[in-house]
Amino acid sequence: MPEFSEEDIAEEEKQFANVIATFQQYASYSLAANNRRRKDVYTLPQADREALLKLGYLNKLKQVDEAIIANAQFLGDIIADSDIFGPGVGSEDGYEDGVGEELAEDGSQSQHQLEASRDPRIRPQGQHSHAHDHPPAPSHSHSHSHSHPHSHQHSHSHDGGPRKPHKATDGDMDKVRSTLKQFVRDWSVEGEAEREASYKPMTDALLEYYKHKTPEERKKLRVLVPGAGLGRLAWDVAKLGFSSQGNEFSHYMLLGSFLILNRTNTVNQHTIYPYTHSLSNARNRDAALRAVQIPDVLPSTLPDGIKFELIAGDFEEIYGADEDPASMIMEPTEDGIPPEPHAGLWDAIMTCFFIDTAKNIVNYLRIIHRILRPGGVWINLGPLLWHWENNSTSDPSIELGLDEVLELARGIGFEILEVKTINSPYTSNKDSMLGYVYHAAFWTATKKAKPERASGLSSAP
Ligand SMILES: C[S@@+](CC[C@H](N)C(=O)[O-])C[C@H]1O[C@@H](n2cnc3c(N)ncnc32)[C@H](O)[C@@H]1O
Known part of the structure; x- marks a missing residue:
């Protein structure tokens, strides 16, 4: 099992918190993008607007809103269990005090078995390891990449002060x-x-x-x-x-x-x-x-x-x-x-x-x-x-x-x-x-x- 420095671990925790923040911001981000479409309709001449209304375009945008909200609920279910990676790891405010509890004395993350009573299980092992290990989004628009590059904006200060919440990119x-x-x-x-x-x-x-x-x-x-x-x-x-x-x-x-x-x-x-x-x-x-x-x-x-x-x-x-x-x-x-x-x-x-x-x-x-x-x-x-x-x-x-x-x-x-x-x-x-x-x-x-x-x-x- 590889050894990780405290910095590696902190970086990993931060990346995980950023992922959680991204899930949390999905609804507002996506609704805003759909709202742009709605606003665009109102920039058009009235006759064009009416033609779109007749097509039910605004109704379609309303359905998009509803779909986004349903997705957000599902994503909320996903992060409801974010402490599978350790208590406090994913939460914005639990970040500072949640981390220490998960660390073994040597600074490595304790390797524990999740859902031990159930099969299947997810076991975190060496999970700190990929903080810098993600490619940028490939240039191919049809890429199958799911390597999930993380952004590397620092969201907590090195002096341990409060960190700014991550703004999803x-x-x-x-x-x-x-x-x-x-x-x-x-x-x-x-x-x-x-x-x-x-x-x-x-x-x-x-x-x-x-x-x-x-x-x-x-x-x-x-x-x-x-x-x-x-x-x-x-x-x-x-x-x-x-x-x-x-x-x-x-x-x-x-x-x-x-x-x-x-x-x-x-x-x-x-x-x-x-x-x-x-x-x-x-x-x-x-x-x-x-x-x-x-x-x-x-x-x-x-x-x-x-x-x-x-x-x-x-x-x-x-x-x-x-x-x-x-x-x-x-x-x-x-x-x-x-x-x-x-x-x-x-x-x-x-x-x-x-x-x-x-x-x-x-x-x-x-x-x-x-x-x-x-x-x-x-x-x-x-x-x-x-x-x-x-x-x-x-x-x-x-x-x-x-x-x-x-x-x-x-x-x-x-x-x-x-x-x-x-x-x-x-x-x-x-x-x-x-x-x-x-x-x-x-x-x-x-x-x-x-x-x-x-x-x-x-x-x-
Ligand atoms: C293109 S996806 C394929 C996923 C799945 N095998 C499929 O066919 O749908 C590649 C997967 O590999 C994962 N991955 C990339 N590099 C990895 C690494 N070094 N260690 C573990 N997983 C990695 C990515 O996060 C992603 O989920």
Whole structure:
């Protein structure tokens, strides 16, 4: 587990508080944007205004207001549990005195298990790690990036004085809006087409690779889903009877998946209006004002005896620590948390629209290779939309083509078993006249067993 300085921790707490503030400001921000449309109507000549009134345009704007208010209620439900990251962390005024209680003596965040009595769980682990680790919003307008860049305005003074409340930026709000669309992808009936195009080929490949395993044996197979977003792929894997661990570092995603996985009791419990923020490309009113119900399944309906959890934190920091597996303590820790699988112990790693979040793809592939069990399978789908390309924060970005990524993977020690193209939309609005489909690369690969050490009898080098 990586060590964090007090500054890292304070920065992380601040970023989290900013995310909460962004959720809280969603309604006023979005209503103001819609009000702009209303005002614009009154700048027009009367005859034009009347023509719009006849169309019911002002009525449509009223419906947009209502949809925003419904979304705000849902977002309020999401942050109602913001203390999953520690008491006071997310609240504006609890910031100063809430932090200390969460810190262990060495200054690191105490690693505690959330919702210990329930499955699934979200466990904060190394969750301070990504304070500066987010790309700026990519220039691609159709980006699938959900890496959620945080703004870095300081909202508390270094002398410990009161901090100004964070004022959410357009970029922050964009992340809230993306999160709403991501709920459609992961947890609605409407998202099924997208899941069929992305998650299904991956779970099919997993089932095929381990088809010789009995259901009992399957429970013991450990599958890791880095960049798990709102958790559906990891949940699907668990539903199939594998032990599954998602990893995610975005607070937006972690808060959202916590609500769905741990605070949802019925199918279609929540209603959201994910497309209400733009009236462009709409074929009809429904395109922007359509209600979407979530979730399409009851998250608690997982098979008995499997382990399913989401681990909060940066993939490279959590799984990339340079550990010697032999030296790892494999006993449960004092608070009963079972130990993590370590190097060479994951039976499958499923990366969906994830590997292009790397600043350094070489390191990502090395980590995936190191933590995979020899003979285990790596299943990937994604379009290599490098998240850090053209970043304005002077962060490194290595942008390889598919051929280069595959060659690199082979060089690192993977045997590529299959490569194909799968057309995959990503958080697209089915009723919009604008849509993007990624011609995403799908592959399966296995970690080659280490060559035997040359013995005296062998002629191997
Ligand atoms: C494009 S989204 C894909 C989400 C999901 N796999 C899907 O297919 O819908 C990439 C996800 O990876 C997460 N992510 C990016 N870099 C990460 C990192 N270093 N550690 C953990 N999660 C990361 C982002 O927050 C985001 O949720």
